[in-house]
Amino acid sequence: MKTYLPIIGLEIHVELRTKSKMFCGCPADHFGKEPNTQTCPVCLGLPGALPVPNQQAIIWTLMIGQAFNATLNLESKFDRKHYFYPDLPKGYQISQYDEPLCSGGVVTLPEGVISLTRIHLEEDTGKLQHTTLNGQPVSLVDFNRSGVPLVEIVSEPQIHSAATAKTYAQTIRQIIHFLGVSDCDMEKGSMRLEANISLMSINPGSKPQTDPGFIRLPQYKVEVKNINSFRFLEKAINAEIQRQTAILDRGQLPRQETRGFTEVTGTTKSQRSKEAAKDYRYFPEPDIPPLKFTPSQFKTLIPQLPLMPQAYLDLFIKTYDLRPDYAQTLTASPKLAAKSLAAFILAQKQGLDPAALANLMINQKAITVKLSPSALVNLLQSKIKTSQPQSKTTTLMPLVREVLKQNPDLVTKYHQGKVSVIGALIGAVKKLSPSPVDPQTVQQLLTQALAQK
Amino acid sequence: MRLKHTTVISWSSLYFEIMLLDQSIHQISTLLRQKNLSSVELVTEAYQTIKEINPQINAFITLVEQNLALKQARNVDQNRVKFTSPLAGIPYLLKDSYVTQSLRTTAASAVLQNFIPPYSATVYHRLEDSGAILIGKMNMDAWGHGGSTENTDFKPTKNPYELSRVAGGSSGGPAAALACRLAAFAIGEDTGGSIRNPAAWTNTTGLKVTYGRVSRYGCIAYASSFDTVGPMAKTAADCALVLKAIAGQDPYDATSAVQPVPDYYQKLTQSLKGKTIGIPTDLYGDGLDEPIKTAILKQKKVFQALGLKLVELKMPLLRYGLAVYYLIGLSETSSNLARYDGLRFGQDRHFFTTETMRRIMIGTYALSAGYYDAYYRQAQKGRTLLIREYDQAFTHCDVLLMPVNPISPPKFGELIADPLTNIMADIYTVTQNPVGLPSLAVPCGFTPNQLPIGLQLVGQLFAEDLLLAIGHQYQQVTTWHLQKPQLL
Incomplete structure (x- = not known):
């Protein structure tokens, strides 16, 4: 029987709660708003419209970087990521490819330290609504979310269990929540999780080598999307570990692919294989000049971090x-x-x-x-x-008597020599008392009462 | 009958009837301010000339309703004091690459055949604020893809000097219209010669501005890092007045420049003493038609007479300009045109022309995984070399004198049937855009067949004032720009 070490990396998307969208003046707060009421030529991708980056969103991304001890890059830029989908009005998403705002960084967990690869800023897409109109099944697009600032936090593949993945995601959520830059509300979709999972065979008997410098990653990886809660993250990873283990045990290699998690069945389902992998044709966004900072600009631009x-x-x-x-x-x-x-x-x-x-x-x-x-x-x-x-005997004594009456077995134990049960009795008095009591006084009264019995 | 107006004009010793719109913007503006002329008269003349001439040259895609234009003209006439700009009350044209609210905008493509934009370009707003009156949206090569206005879904524009020949492009519509005095000025768009090429082939003056000098907001993108918004007119002086009105930073365009906007018109008369014109001799060799070469080099004497010094130099790296321009430009256009899927507006991608499909395919290929390094990245390195080549040249001179087109306007079908020759025709105008430099095209002669010839003066970043001053002082001592097609 072989054993496997799960190799897991997480990509976490967080919508920033800036006043306006990433590249235009439309309100960024889109949740529950009437469809297509918060749009303009820019976020609709109309002919001739141009993106102007939101400074607040850039500063907040740098703040997130600082909170995770990432390197804030002096030079950064936006890139175009091309793919076709009805909720992507320009035919490309403005994102960051090879020069993100922040590189590296760490997340400290009780289980150990997980390194970050990068933190970058991009725009969110519109939202498809599959519904019925005049008896016909239709897909409608709501562009209120189109262009909302979205931060992506990418971890190194240093997570080795579903439980740690969950703790990691929860820690990220808590820290960003404390920064006050996002609601991080999974139900509203302002925080989204994706996991990259593969399994590495370990020779029986040898100590697993988990030092990132020495790990040789497996030849494949499976990306799991559509994870809407921390609980589902844990479930999806465990389901995937089980599925991949079975394949590897048969002596086969799992396919490199993108899979979606299905809540009802608690399993993952193939969405897209490597052969169908997209070529995003990234290139520098010509409508936005490259971002250049000096260390002193970072100091003046980025507000002091609140307590974490x-x-x-x-x-x-x-x-x-x-x-x-x-x-x-x-x-x-x-x-x-x-x-x-x-x-x-x-x-x-x-x-x-x-x-x-x-x-x-x-x-x-x-x-x-x-x-x-x-x-x-x-x-x-x-x-x-x-x-x-x-604390006076007069008011406490009735309570002490009541407790002794309610716990005859403890009293018996006490008389049999198990003096330690006094602790439980003190606790019971405390519980019974409507206001705080002094444990020492209670102990004295209990000893008195027990001696009388 | 065309409406005529009698005035003595400065450049003529004769006292005769002339078209109002044949006069300079400064002259027209003065007449308007002195109330010797009304904007209504001016606009009326424009519409009458359009009615007479446009069917012969097909310069318009959309003509603004005359009543609408006249209403605006009346407004300017009645509120003269409110409008301080010399452009107030003056009719102008937009290349159909600029979105105009509630007014159809097509970029000359059937994809946008019925597209009514819900907003207007910044350049339109600035001219509206100046009181200028838009009368038409002009023909062009669809999306800017071409140099002859044959790649249009609205029938090619004809050259007013010979109707069997192209007007150039991609801003062929506005250029041909200005040659025929259908308006006082136009806003063109230059990505790799699209203002300068048709200006030179129609005997008009056009300025490609420094990248970022004029806001691109609302300009339908061809290649975003090359696209520039610039004036087209009869003279450099007119271009100066227009540029002053449209230039400057725009909060809606992150690439618009913060540099202050000088008074280009006042600077027209600046002293040119001590300034040097560089002549890259390697641009005057093979491939340049003899009459064009002769006409341009003849102007050296004129420039010397204006006090300018001449120096010969070599710019061998410019020969890579076409490769750099087409790889980057088409990569960007493949991206910019991705939004035209027919889902939210417009017709679907089957309505792109063959030329546009070719450009999208080449650009997509250049950006694809496995080819990016060989094409796009290599072209960006080439772009850096072009920047250095120009930097080097400007250590020897202040402006560069170059041809605009290697050939005279060809007959219809000659260029477009041969995509490679079509590309080669852009050789002199594609190196400035990757570098971002300004360049002014001015008329400088005619071929033995009476076809217009233009030259271009290329300047350093934000040196529009110097280019316009040289162009203006040159036009003070030459008369090429005063010639008009026999059509008139």
């Missing part, structure tokens, strides 16, 4: 002593992370424990979710005040 998720995590765990899982929860979105940080800073100023505030935010999410940082701190303060009388 990892920086928040480090702060929350190391500086504010949060539990790692709570820290994760509070960095789920850039808004929540920023609010949490502001609240922690405020809490510390007032001599309160940020970790206690974090507990409050997570355990009473329904109440705290809409509160401002200062309101959160006030709430914590009032809770501590009201909880003070409760």
Whole structure:
């Protein structure tokens, strides 16, 4: 039985949320708009129309590059990529071929570091709608999306499992979300995933050599498109690994082709083989002069990056002593992370424990979710005040008795000498109490009560 | 009967009746401003001459409705003070490669036979702001593909000097119309000689501007990195007035230049003392018709008399110009024409002419995987060599004196039947576009058969003011440009 190492690279497309489109003044926000209401001669590709690049989109692409530690290229250009499709009005897409805005870069995952090949900027296409009109099946084109700025992030083939691919994609999404340059909404299509997958045979017994410098890539690769969620990404890759394994086990080589993922069946289906591969006839876009920057221009053009998720995590765990899982929860979105940080800073100023505030935010999410940082701190303060009388035996003792009544088996265990169950009992009291309690007081009361029994 | 107007004109010692549109833009503009003439009279004359002459030469694809033009003329007449431009109230023509809102625009192709654009080109807007009055969209080689206006789906334009001959191209329609004084000026488009070639063959003056000098927005693209928007007129002075109105940066064209626009008309009289004209002797050898060569070289004395110095030099690399031009130009055109699939507007690609299909095929081939390096990339290297060759030449001189066409206007069918000779005819006008240089074509003589001959002055980037000054001062001491076809 041979074993195989999956070789996976991802291409991620992200629509930027700029005000206007990539090469014209039409609004870029196209989701849910009435079809063909946000178009002009440029994004319709009418005779004589010319593209003028959107500076904001270029700056935001550079920002993304900076966030992934990519090299921002001093010279860059746009190219024309030719193919025919009804949603591509000019017969070519303006993209970047051999001189992208950013080269290299890294994405740091718990599993390790994945290198990026490049980050480039292009225009989105229109959208086909297959529908029925007067009883006839028709395909209609909506050009509202035509020309919306689209950033493509290409990874090196350094991912070796579906799970890592998922983590990688989620990390990219989180970082771009924190930059505030895209909604990264998979359902709205503002983030799209494509995976290149192949399998490398490994001699049994030998240690897999995963150093990119030493890997000799397989002779084929299969591109999988039409992946609409992180879950499907994982499913599609696993399905593809299974399919390719079966072929290789038979002693054959999988075909180099493009396949589409089908959600219903959870499998991939061939769309286009290598023989039918397109020749895009790339050449430099003559309507847009090459982009040239100086290092000092990068400094003045690119705004300072906001705090990234990892920086928040480090702060929350190391500086504010949060539990790692709570820290994760509070960095789920850039808004929540920023609010949490502001609240922690405020809490510390007032001599309160940020970790206690974090507990409050997570355990009473329904109440705290809409509160401002200062309101959160006030709430914590009032809770501590009201909880003070409760630390007295008079108010807590009834709760302690109730807990003992509810957990007879724990009480028995305790009396049998398993003193450690006291922890579980403390927890139960905590749960029962409407306000925070001091664990030490509870422990004293529990010991007292148990001794009486 | 044609409407006549009696005025004493500066270049004539005779007091006689002449056509209004035979006068210079400056003269017409002065008459209009002094209210010795109305724009309505001017426009009326234009339409009458068109009615009489155009059926013989077929210069128009679309004639603007006379009522519409007259309405605009009345507006200018009534609001004279509002219009400061010398072009106000003056009728002009657009090559049909410029989109005009609600007015059919075809690029002379059946593909766009019924195309009504929803927007207008920047050059149209600028002229509209100046108060100039558009009266027609003119014939051309479809998409700019040609040098004879035979590759049109709207029947070829005829040369007013001999109706059995071509008017040149691709801007043949506007050139022939100006030769017949059907308007005061026109906007042509030059990708590899398309303004200069028909100007030289119709005894008119045409300026190919520096790449980026005039906005290309709304100009139907042939080869985007070569295409230039420029004036065509009777004289260099007229071209100067038009260029001033249309030049300058445009937020809708990322390749338009930021350089300030000088007052070209005021600079017409600048001193030429100390300026040098270079004569690339290798361009005057084989392949150049003897009468053309003789006519151009005769002008050396005239230029010397204007205070210009002459120097002979060699530019051997220009011989690669045709290969560079056709590989890059056709690569770009194969891309630019990809949008004409008949899905959203226009008719489908079966309506392209054979010549256009040939150009699309060659360009597609040059960009294809496996051939890109041998053709497109190699041509771009050749382009760099052309740039260096011109840079080198301009270390010895300020402008270069070159022929425009190697031959006189051929008879119909002679060129188009032979695609290679057709290409060779462009030899003198295709090297400037890959470099981006400006070039002015002016009349300089006639062949023994009374066919017009033109010369071109090629300048450094953004040296239009010098080219126009030399052209103007040359036209002050010569009379070739005053000759008109016997048709009139």
